[in-house]
Amino acid sequence: MRPVLVVAAGEWRWWLRSRLALAGALLVVGLLLAATWVTALGMQAERAERLHHQVEAEAAFRAQPDRHPHRMVHYGHYVFRTPAPLAALDPGLDPVTGQSIFLEGHRQNTAMFAATAASADLGRADTLSPALVYQWFGPLLMILLGHGLFAREREAATLGALMAQGVPGTVLVAGKALALLSAAVLLLLPLALGTMLAVAQGERPAAAGALVATYGLYLACWGALSLLVSALLRRRAAVLAALVTLWVVLALVLPAVAVSAAARIAPMPGKIETDLVMLAELRRLGDGHNANDPAFARLREDLLARHGVQRAEDLPVNLRGVVAQFAESRLTVTLNRHADAQRAAEARQAAVLARAGWFTPLVAVAEASRAIAGTDLAHHHRFLQQAEALRYGFVQGLNRVHAEQLAYADDIRRSSDSAAERRTRVDAANWQLLARFRFEPDVPVARIGRAVPPWLMLVAWLATLAAAAVWAGRRLAP
Amino acid sequence: MNARPAAPGPWAALQCEAGFALRERAVWAWWLVALALSALAVAAGLAEVKQQRATIARLVQADDADRIQALQSQKDWGSAAYHVFHLTYDPPSAFAFAALGQRDHAAWKHRVRLLALEGQIHERDAGNPVLALVGRFDFAFLAAFVLPLVLIALLHDLRAAERAAGRHDLLEATAGDAAALWRLRALLRACGVLAAALLPLAVAGTLAGAGAATVLAACGLLAAYLVFWTAVCAALAAWRQAAPVILATLLALWIVLAVVVPAAARLAIDRAIPLPSGADIVMTQREAVNDAWDLPKAATMSAFVERHPQWAADAAVERPFEWKWYYAFQQVGDQKTEPLSAAYRAGRLQRDRLAGRVALVAPPALLQRAFQALAGTDLRASLAYEDRVRAFHAALREFHYPRLFRGESFDPAAAQATLPRFVPAGDRQPGM
Numbered sequence: 001m002r003p004v005l006v007v008a009a010g011e012w013r014w015w016l017r018s019r020l021a022l023a024g025a026l027l028v029v030g031l032l033l034a035a036t037w038v039t040a041l042g043m044q045a046e047r048a049e050r051l052h053h054q055v056e057a058e059a060a061f062r063a064q065p066d067r068h069p070h071r072m073v074h075y076g077h078y079v080f081r082t083p084a085p086l087a088a089l090d091p092g093l094d095p096v097t098g099q100s101i102f103l104e105g106h107r108q109n110t111a112m113f114a115a116t117a118a119s120a121d122l123g124r125a126d127t128l129s130p131a132l133v134y135q136w137f138g139p140l141l142m143i144l145l146g147h148g149l150f151a152r153e154r155e156a157a158t159l160g161a162l163m164a165q166g167v168p169g170t171v172l173v174a175g176k177a178l179a180l181l182s183a184a185v186l187l188l189l190p191l192a193l194g195t196m197l198a199v200a201q202g203e204r205p206a207a208a209g210a211l212v213a214t215y216g217l218y219l220a221c222w223g224a225l226s227l228l229v230s231a232l233l234r235r236r237a238a239v240l241a242a243l244v245t246l247w248v249v250l251a252l253v254l255p256a257v258a259v260s261a262a263a264r265i266a267p268m269p270g271k272i273e274t275d276l277v278m279l280a281e282l283r284r285l286g287d288g289h290n291a292n293d294p295a296f297a298r299l300r301e302d303l304l305a306r307h308g309v310q311r312a313e314d315l316p317v318n319l320r321g322v323v324a325q326f327a328e329s330r331l332t333v334t335l336n337r338h339a340d341a342q343r344a345a346e347a348r349q350a351a352v353l354a355r356a357g358w359f360t361p362l363v364a365v366a367e368a369s370r371a372i373a374g375t376d377l378a379h380h381h382r383f384l385q386q387a388e389a390l391r392y393g394f395v396q397g398l399n400r401v402h403a404e405q406l407a408y409a410d411d412i413r414r415s416s417d418s419a420a421e422r423r424t425r426v427d428a429a430n431w432q433l434l435a436r437f438r439f440e441p442d443v444p445v446a447r448i449g450r451a452v453p454p455w456l457m458l459v460a461w462l463a464t465l466a467a468a469a470v471w472a473g474r475r476l477a478p
Numbered sequence: 479m480n481a482r483p484a485a486p487g488p489w490a491a492l493q494c495e496a497g498f499a500l501r502e503r504a505v506w507a508w509w510l511v512a513l514a515l516s517a518l519a520v521a522a523g524l525a526e527v528k529q530q531r532a533t534i535a536r537l538v539q540a541d542d543a544d545r546i547q548a549l550q551s552q553k554d555w556g557s558a559a560y561h562v563f564h565l566t567y568d569p570p571s572a573f574a575f576a577a578l579g580q581r582d583h584a585a586w587k588h589r590v591r592l593l594a595l596e597g598q599i600h601e602r603d604a605g606n607p608v609l610a611l612v613g614r615f616d617f618a619f620l621a622a623f624v625l626p627l628v629l630i631a632l633l634h635d636l637r638a639a640e641r642a643a644g645r646h647d648l649l650e651a652t653a654g655d656a657a658a659l660w661r662l663r664a665l666l667r668a669c670g671v672l673a674a675a676l677l678p679l680a681v682a683g684t685l686a687g688a689g690a691a692t693v694l695a696a697c698g699l700l701a702a703y704l705v706f707w708t709a710v711c712a713a714l715a716a717w718r719q720a721a722p723v724i725l726a727t728l729l730a731l732w733i734v735l736a737v738v739v740p741a742a743a744r745l746a747i748d749r750a751i752p753l754p755s756g757a758d759i760v761m762t763q764r765e766a767v768n769d770a771w772d773l774p775k776a777a778t779m780s781a782f783v784e785r786h787p788q789w790a791a792d793a794a795v796e797r798p799f800e801w802k803w804y805y806a807f808q809q810v811g812d813q814k815t816e817p818l819s820a821a822y823r824a825g826r827l828q829r830d831r832l833a834g835r836v837a838l839v840a841p842p843a844l845l846q847r848a849f850q851a852l853a854g855t856d857l858r859a860s861l862a863y864e865d866r867v868r869a870f871h872a873a874l875r876e877f878h879y880p881r882l883f884r885g886e887s888f889d890p891a892a893a894q895a896t897l898p899r900f901v902p903a904g905d906r907q908p909g910m
Contacts (some may be wrong), residue, residue, distance in 0.1 A: 001644070003608065010682065020722065020723055020726055022728075023726075024726060024730075027730055027733070038745060042745075049755065050757075053755070053757040053761075056559060056761075057757075057761070060761070060765075065772070067771070067772070071768075071771060074768075075764070075768050076764065077755065078760070078761065081756070092611070093607045093608065093611055094581050094610050096610045097607045098602055099754045099756075100757055100760075102597070102760060104766075109601060110601045110602050110603060111602070112600040112601060112602060112756060112760065113600060113755075113757070114583065114602065114604070116583050116584075116610075117580075117584050117602075117750055118584065118753055118756075118822075118825075118826055118829075119744060119829065119858065120743070120744045120747040120748060120829040120832060120833035120834050120836075121579075121580070121744075121830065121847065121849070121850075121856070121857055122621055122740035122741075122743055122744050122836065122837060122840065122845040122846075122847075123736070123740050123831055123837075123842055123843040124613050124622070124623070124842075125623070125736055125737040125740060125741065125842075126737075126740040126743075126744040126843070127741060127744065128737065128738070128741040140729065147722065148722075150720035151500060157534060218813075227661075236722055237635060237638070237639070237642065237720070237722055237725075240655050240721070240722045240725055240726070241593030241635075241721075241725065244627075244631065244725065244729065245631060248624060248627050248628075248631075252623055252624055252627075253515065253615070253624060254611060255612050256523070256612060256614060256615035256619055257518065257615045258612075259609045259613065259614050259615065260522035260525070260526065260614045260615045262613065263526060263528075263529070263606075263609060264522075264525055267529065267605065269533075270533065270587065270603045270604075270668060271603035271605045272537060272565070272587055272588075272589055273533065273536065273540065275538060275589070276537070276540040276541065276544050277540070279544055279547075279548075280543075280544065280547065280643045280742075283547060283551075318775060346606050346608075349606050349608070349609065350606065350608040350609075352608065353608060353612075366612075367538070376605075377607065377608050380607065414798060414799075415797065415798050415799040416797055416798065416799075417798070418798055421798045440727040461777075465491075474588065
């Protein structure tokens with residue numbers, strides 16, 4: 001163990017004397033701190049604002065005066081997706097997905113107002129989060145520190161001297177790897193600090209730890225790659241040029257190529273296209289506003305027969321409300337079927353992209369990071385599903401009020417008779433049926449579970465590269 | 479080593495240097511990489527644009543069929559307008575393949591109906607967010623981010639490699655004009671990269687039917703951009719340092735110009751120009767539309783008549799529910815949201831204007847914005863599309879108001895024939 005430590009210490013001494021290594025480290029750490037500061041403040045402001053809007057929207061709904069319940073179905077409600085605490089480190093999909101949805105009867109609306117659409121556009125790389133700094137520039141620092149591990153000793157002719165003293169190649173590899181690993185651990189400190197802040201805001205320590213581990217694994221991959229190339233090529237300049245080329249390919253080109261490929265391999269219809277198919281189906285289901293629609297004739301007959309009456313006016317319940325309930329439930333089955341299919345198509349496309357993690361660790365780490373931070377596609381989909389559950393809940397609650405608390409005779413005359421219209425206004429106390437909505441991230445176990453496949457990819461990368469580095473160390477030549 | 483003629487003339491020097499460059503395998507490798515990536519970027523862009531066009535074609539058909547279906551069961555203009563949606567869309571320009579820009583994450587298709595527009599126009603059918611987050615591989619991305627790195631790889635050790643090989647001083651001594659020699663070498667290598675990148679772009683531009691002026695402008699932009707990076711690389715290559723130091727410095731410069739300055743500027747601009755929150759826009763609209771149900775009908779109608787004095791004589795509402803009143807309060811809802819909505823639009827434009835100015839000091843951002851402007855995929859294009867949706871919605875209102883206010887009789891077939899149709903931006907659909 002001692003020789004390994006000596007080698008590692010030697011490397012650190014060299015780095016501390018190298019202006020290149022220091023300047024690089026300073027730049028990356030500076031970027032990290034700045035990105036952490038700015039992103040944390042930004043997401044905190046977003047969280048506060050959306051929470052505020054959510055509370056306001058709930059208060060506005062509950063404070064509506066007495067009125068016809070169906071008016072409340074169309075008055076509708078807004079829900080907001082509040083970002084998770086770890087989103088301060090990896091905002092993930094938050095800026096590219098809509099943050100709020102308008103919920104109303106008979107429709108499932110899309111999430112509106114994505115931050116990117118309103119922001120100044122300064123090119124593809126104009127948003128820096130701590131996660132992106134780690135994903136893009138962490139590797140560069142590993143390369144900067146690691147490219148000279150063997151090559152510089154070769155150029156200074158110290159490698160031959162070391163080996164002549166009987167230090168085996170594997171010990172050299174282990175020592176250099178240890179030095180690089182310790183540098184990676186130091187580089188993770190700003191992230192660890194950020195996760196601690198998130199824990200202070202209610203994040204679970206398990207998720208925080210998993211996030212740090214994810215980036216540790218990622219940096220280790222790049223460290224192993226640097227070690228390997230440094231052991232294989234003779235000149236330091238060639239090592240650095242080769243590693244930078246690999247970085248360009250793995251971190252810049254391949255992820256974008258993978259996106260284009262995913263769009264081709266797993267094309268998905270948009271919402272409007274899905275809606276048009278669905279509308280054709282819905283037309284066959286009938287219009288819930290119109291209790292005389294032939295699609296509801298059977299329901300009406302059954303209801304009349306069950307209560308032994310001839311006319312809808314004699315029913316103990318309001319036929320219109322019953323029809324509205326029935327129609328909404330049937331409609332929602334169809335809406336959900338199409339929304340589920342849409343989400344499945346989206347998830348399929350995302351899965352094709354995620355598979356690119358076998359080709360570049362950047363895609364894998366980004367995937368794992370979003371999953372753990374609670375800003376991945378699964379969370380956005382859950383937001384959409386929870387919003388839908390809330391929508392269905394209050395709409396059917398209002399429809400029940402419609403069926404039970406106002407008379408059919410008044411209801412059918414409310415468009416032409418002002419007195420009847422006034423009698424169809426139900427007590428505002430009913431609006432309390434609206435449930436509270438606060439979007440929370442999944443429990444850590446679920447989030448970490450989704451990070452396992454990309455973790456496996458990273459582990460495979462690391463294992464392959466480390467094995468190759470050990471192999472290269474064995475046949476190390478001065 | 480190679481023997482060199484002493485103090486060759488410029489033409490002879492060019493021939494000689496070109497010969498050297500062509501014999502270097504590393505130079506060829508980088509040129510081929512640039513060519514391959516450019517071909518890939520252009521192909522991916524073309525495929526995406528083709529997919530978008532196919533989607534639009536399918537949507538137009540399905541939307542037509544849906545409207546015919548929806549009109550059939552209607553009895554009056556009011557309920558027809560409630561149930562009938564109209565497709566609007568923004569077809570990609572012929573040059574969109576080179577820079578997909580806003581089309582990656584902003585909606586370029588909407589379905590609207592006669593209800594208040596503010597409640598509809600912010601809906602977004604915008605594709606998979608996971609894909610939008612990373613962004614597709616298009617030519618603008620390649621040109622702005624990857625090509626400078628190719629140049630850096632090619633040029634950073636222009637002199638350091640010769641120095642390491644011990645030839646540097648000999649070369650300077652034998653060349654008549656040493657500075658011209660390095661300039662020539664750098665330019666030759668850069669020209670190869672430029673040619674390799676432009677060839678697929680020009681071919682694809684011609685295939686896609688983009689105008690010659692657009693393609694030429696794009697070529698000129700890219701040439702200027704690569705000249706900038708060549709100059710930067712050549713300047714730093716002259717630095718008396720080892721190749722790794724020069725490479726790392728150039729990389730740091732790339733990070734600053736391509737990522738740090740744009741990111742910092744975006745933050746500063748977004749902070750400096752606050753926008754009304756989207757939630758406020760839609761909630762204001764919702765409250766206005768909703769309040770109208772409880773307000774005296776005359777209040778709504780007088781607010782409506784202010785904008786449409788021609789219907790003053792027909793504005794009386796006698797029954798608890800009339801369609802003309804219903805659509806009048808939808809319109810009044812939009813009117814109440816107008817200041818917020820206008821501020822939202824103006825703020826976005828203002829942010830974009832500032833971004834354009836800041837981009838002057840961040841060439842990668844400048845190049846991307848310039849390509850997006852050429853391709854019609856920038857923010858202005860997406861605002862122009864939004865304006866066309868608004869104009870179409872206004873036309874829809876102008877079409878319906880006479881029918882609603884005069885209580886004209888409704889006939890599905892006639893409605894299908896006469897309803898306004900959305901017309902997308904002109905001359906944008908060459909045969910693909």
